[in-house]
Amino acid sequence: MIAKTPETPYYAVIFTTLRTDVDKGYLEMAEKMETLAKEQPGYLGIESARNDVGITVSYWRDLESIKTWKHQIDHAKARDLGRELWYAQYQLRICKVERDYGFNK
Amino acid sequence: MIAKTPETPYYAVIFTTLRTDVDKGYLEMAEKMETLAKEQPGYLGIESARNDVGITVSYWRDLESIKTWKHQIDHAKARDLGRELWYAQYQLRICKVERDYGFNK
Numbered sequence: 078m079i080a081k082t083p084e085t086p087y088y089a090v091i092f093t094t095l096r097t098d099v100d101k102g103y104l105e106m107a108e109k110m111e112t113l114a115k116e117q118p119g120y121l122g123i124e125s126a127r128n129d130v131g132i133t134v135s136y137w138r139d140l141e142s143i144k145t146w147k148h149q150i151d152h153a154k155a156r157d158l159g160r161e162l163w164y165a166q167y168q169l170r171i172c173k174v175e176r177d178y179g180f181n182k
Numbered sequence: 183m184i185a186k187t188p189e190t191p192y193y194a195v196i197f198t199t200l201r202t203d204v205d206k207g208y209l210e211m212a213e214k215m216e217t218l219a220k221e222q223p224g225y226l227g228i229e230s231a232r233n234d235v236g237i238t239v240s241y242w243r244d245l246e247s248i249k250t251w252k253h254q255i256d257h258a259k260a261r262d263l264g265r266e267l268w269y270a271q272y273q274l275r276i277c278k279v280e281r282d283y284g285f286n287k
Contacts, residue, residue: 079198079235079273089196089277091239093184093229097287124198126231130184132239134196166286168184172194172277181271182202 080122082136087121087174088143094131094167103163110155117146136174143171185227187241190282192226193248196275199236204267211268215260222251241279248276 096103114120114135119142125133137143146152159167201208219225219240224247230238242248251257264272 079200079271082273082275089194089275091194091196091279093239095184124235124237126233126235126237128231128233130229130231132229132231132237134198134237134239160285160287164285164287166184166284168187168282168284170187170194170279170282172279174196174275174277177273177275179271179273180265180269182265182269 078124080124080134080136082121082174082177085174085176088137088139089172089174090135090137090143091170091172092131092133092135092167093170094133095129095165096131097163097165099162101162102158106155106158106163110152113149113151114146117149118142119145140171183229185229185239185241187226187279187282190279192279193242193244194277194279195240195242195248196277197238197240197272198275199238199272200234200270201236202268202270206267207263208268211260211263215257218254218256219251222254223247224250245276 111123114123119138121136121138123133123135216228219228224243226241226243228238228240
């Protein structure tokens, strides 16, 4: 789904990943983290797709919300496992969304 | 591939889409636009994935580069066709990338 975000400005975290061939526990953890993210203060929405590369964009009210989510303990543990097992490479980008435009047929 | 972007700050355009069931001309145009984007001044890289939702993130040096690309004539024509034929819904977000972090096994 396309996230229903409020008026700008708000924040986006673009998480682009290349996976290893280790699948054990990955899907369960990805779902668990998405559920957990939705419970965090300042969470606005998420969009995700994967082919060769995976892109997950989560949207947040402000930098403080992103920082709180970064330090959430289960999320920190998942991140350690991610580096150990599931991700060969990733890039995480923290962005201020300055403008947006929608189209709906 | 994960885009190799320079030190922050730079800009990202997050283009999230839901497709119609019209495929005619879509893939050719998507490839043509990606090739054309790469020739634009200030272009830094692109990442793309699609499942139910499609996410394409293009990276740019500054807002001026994004504006020039927005008004590029073949791109403007492709956008009109996109709204007419290929996209049921989309959201385009213009973002300033303030910080980024990489991991590479």
